[in-house]
Amino acid sequence: MAGSKRVLQAEGITKSYDETEVLSAIDLELSEGEWLGILGESGSGKSTLLRILGRFTDADAGKVLFRKKELPPVRNELIPGHEAIRLIHQEFELFPNQTVAENISYALRFYNPQYRLEKVTELLEITGLGYVRHKKAKLLSGGEKQRTAIARSLAEEPLVLLLDEPFAHLDNHNRRVLADAIELLRTQKKTACVFVTHEAGDALAWSDRIAVLRNGRIIQIGTPEEVYNQPANSYVAELTGDINWLNKTDGKQYFIRPEKIKRTQFPEKSKWHGTVETIRFHGNHWEIRCRNQEGYLSFYRNRNDMNVGEEVFLTYGARDLRHIQ
Numbered sequence: 036m037a038g039s040k041r042v043l044q045a046e047g048i049t050k051s052y053d054e055t056e057v058l059s060a061i062d063l064e065l066s067e068g069e070w071l072g073i074l075g076e077s078g079s080g081k082s083t084l085l086r087i088l089g090r091f092t093d094a095d096a097g098k099v100l101f102r103k104k105e106l107p108p109v110r111n112e113l114i115p116g117h118e119a120i121r122l123i124h125q126e127f128e129l130f131p132n133q134t135v136a137e138n139i140s141y142a143l144r145f146y147n148p149q150y151r152l153e154k155v156t157e158l159l160e161i162t163g164l165g166y167v168r169h170k171k172a173k174l175l176s177g178g179e180k181q182r183t184a185i186a187r188s189l190a191e192e193p194l195v196l197l198l199d200e201p202f203a204h205l206d207n208h209n210r211r212v213l214a215d216a217i218e219l220l221r222t223q224k225k226t227a228c229v230f231v232t233h234e235a236g237d238a239l240a241w242s243d244r245i246a247v248l249r250n251g252r253i254i255q256i257g258t259p260e261e262v263y264n265q266p267a268n269s270y271v272a273e274l275t276g277d278i279n280w281l282n283k284t285d286g287k288q289y290f291i292r293p294e295k296i297k298r299t300q301f302p303e304k305s306k307w308h309g310t311v312e313t314i315r316f317h318g319n320h321w322e323i324r325c326r327n328q329e330g331y332l333s334f335y336r337n338r339n340d341m342n343v344g345e346e347v348f349l350t351y352g353a354r355d356l357r358h359i360q
């Protein structure tokens with residue numbers, strides 16, 4: 036976010052476990068109110084990076100700065116973590132024998148009882164947890180635990196929230212409930228956030244910027260549109276969405292997203308033609324996969340008006356055909 040104040044910064048973060056480097060010279064910046072998504076496959080180092088940013092783990096090299104001030108090593112502190120930075124782990128760390136309401140209320144322990152009660156009621160409403168308010172945390176489902184942990188963080192109103200796979204464990208309904216709570220954090224509370232995910236859709240939908248992590252290295256940072264439309268390499272292109280590779284004679288690697296391909300009735304206007312091989316329903320669109328002697332091409336239709344074996348003529352805008360540098 037150009038012009039806004041930097042709240043968190045990582046410089047040259049490097050970390051090894053058992054002599055295997057899991058993070059290599061990571062540089063990151065987070066501005067006030069910004070949402071930075073770390074997108075990477077399982078084992079790419081996402082959780083380790085989050086723990087280092089939240090000061091639960093020391094890096095082997097590099098530093099973390101909060102509002103331009105370098106944070107001391109974790110091992111020098113009695114209680115790990117920074118009071119303005121909240122990490123929500125995949126394991127959630129709730130008090131197992133306390134109820135949902137008590138877990139949330141704990142975050143407000145320094146406020147007066149009336150305010151605590153009102154705030155807890157509001158947060159239970161926001162996160163859709165009213166029906167389990169008196170249930171002990173140890174008896175909750177994974178998704179309920181997740182939302183309780185998020186409600187507790189909302190109560191704390193941290194400056195920086197670190198979320199580890201916030202949408203994991205959630206069904207569609209609860210994803211939406213959580214999405215509303217997150218929207219509130221983003222728009223009203225202006226909380227800055229680093230969240231990690233292996234789901235490209237979540238990274239694209241919730242990030243102001245995305246950092247793509249692969250084998251402990253950031254291989255691209257950019258807005259969701261940049262990362263999706265101008266991926267740095269074929270790995271990022273395939274990680275962020277469905278893709279067709281096209282052979283051209285100039286030796287460059289070209290790709291096109293399926294949603295950019297249109298069917299045409301006019302063979303003379305087509306740029307590719309072949310026969311329909313499979314038709315798959317995805318709820319909000321059909322995916323049509325076609326084949327010719329050069330290879331495959333997939334495109335989407337919003338109605339099911341094609342048949343397997345049918346000959347199709349396809350076209351696309353010249354600027355939708357991208358090449359990887």
Ligand SMILES: Nc1ncnc2c1ncn2[C@@H]1O[C@H](COP(=O)(O)OP(=O)(O)OP(=O)(O)O)[C@@H](O)[C@H]1O
Nearest residue numbers: 052053057075076077078079080081082083084233
């Ligand atoms: N405490 C540890 N001791 C030894 N190795 C570890 C430790 N924590 C993580 N690792 C290893 O470091 C690598 C990165 O792990 P990390 O949990 O950061 O990845 P991730 O991208 O968050 O994965 P996932 O999406 O599966 O949670 C993995 O190979 C993991 O096995």
